[in-house]
Amino acid sequence: MSGVPLNCGYVPLVDCAPLIIARELGFAEQNGIRLNLLRQPSWAALRDLLALGHLDAAQMLSPMPIAMSLGLSGPQVDVVAPLVISANGTVFGVSPALAQQMGSAGWGGYEMAPGRVLGHLAGNTHPLRVGVPFPYSMHRLLFEYLIAGLPEAQRRLFTIVTCPPPLMADAVDAGEIDLFAVGEPWGTVAVGSGAAELILPGASIWAHAPEKVLGMRRDWVGAHESKAEALTRAVFEACEWLSVAKNHPLACEILARSEHLNLPDAAIEAALSGRITPRPGATPWHVPNFIQFGGAGASFPWRSSAAWIGSQLSKLELLEREDVIAKAAQCFRPDLYRKFLAQTDADMPGASAKIEGSLAHPTAVSSTRGEMILEPDAFFDGKTFDFSEIF
């Protein structure tokens, strides 16, 4: 492999696929970079290494660049995201005991209806511990959003606990957590070992939740713009390739054989196809857009998505809302997306912000090439988030 060396950190989950594909199928090389993928043992380690300059770029949980820029997580450093690597792809699960409790209250276990899950959780009177992979993750934000409408006293019954994804099933087994939100394949793994039942895909709470982004320090982008551009382009091309269903068998093969990802084939395939089995022997869910890597502008870093993340963080951390939203909106960079991908055949929306949650169906919007279809982005409660109303 030839090209300019570039160190990119990642955590071995199915949704790091675009980075592996960018390397293995030569998208990185074609764009003139030699992509060194450096596996990280934890999000905290990845964060610290990026902050201190040991990594040039990294796959990050979508709220991480915002939390880091706000100084909430690790050393304060401005981090920007010119590209969304994946949307959705998470699942919510419960311990068998909690599933039984919900079952005796009438939960059928098959509907992917957050409103009904909420109804059953609302009847709960015991403290429940909720495992998430990181305090600043879409997993936590989606769960907090799900329960936001419950009365204060009920919300207080939930405690958020951070737990590394590969240990999530064990943590349920050991009684450390009652519920969890995790990226695939770890939900499927927990079902396979009998540790948990799945109750919802993340996409049922927010139909288009940015999950992982390509993060870089703002000063690094300034000093190495051509590298930032080459990497963004390579990963974008990999995202687009992954969004084509007929490429999935080859993608599964590459991911399963890759030294970068040590996961069983079946788990990878389930995630890519969106056919998730919620409990042993059950009919698999078929979740449209279970995980989205590209196509239909899925990789576009909407300022309004970052603003929504900021808005949620301001509530959870009791921070001044408008200030946090303003800073958050600076972390996703549609301007860099447009600039870096100008030479590709990427179609781009005309706007850089949208009313989050307003698309119940695939919808045509104006784009650089005329018109493009955006996938639904509705919230389960039908609410919308209009970033332009705040400013």
Added chain:
Amino acid sequence: MSEDLKIIVVEADRDLAFQIVDTLRDEGWKNVTVLGDEMGLARKIAALEPDLVLIDLANPSRDSLEQVSRATEADNRAVAMFVDHSDDEMTRAAMAAGLSAYVVGAPEPERVKSVLKTAIARFQVTSQMRRELDHARKALEDRKTIDRAKGMVMRARGLSEEEAYALMRKTAMSQNRKVIDVAQALLTASDLLA
């Protein structure tokens, strides 16, 4: 010392853990507790109410420490030592040694630094040992892979052990690859065709 800092060392390897504890004790830090890589780590740490938590940078359980707070003071959350830009050199030294530390509550910064200096020195030795161990393990695995591939070539081509190895080495050189890569490719191919 008027009051000892309460220090927790998170380390699953007992030998390494005791080495770290001994080093800290030698320097006068007596209140040191070891926790393995266990379930409910964050909860157990919070219950012990430490001032400082030391954990290997490469430990996958690190994320669970991000929200550790003192059980008695819910607002008093642990912060990674790297939050403090006051001593970049020490931060870099800690990173290089593979040490991450979380400061819980508000112990005197000078005393924390003194512990960290000792811990950094110890972790440098530890991570060197780990590297050597990993290296030895990798070398052994490579050896086994090469031996298996060599056996296959010997059987398939009717060659002696030396000839088989020479053939693999020649192939590797002509393709600008390592012998271990050629051996791995052979084994993968044979698995696929088996």
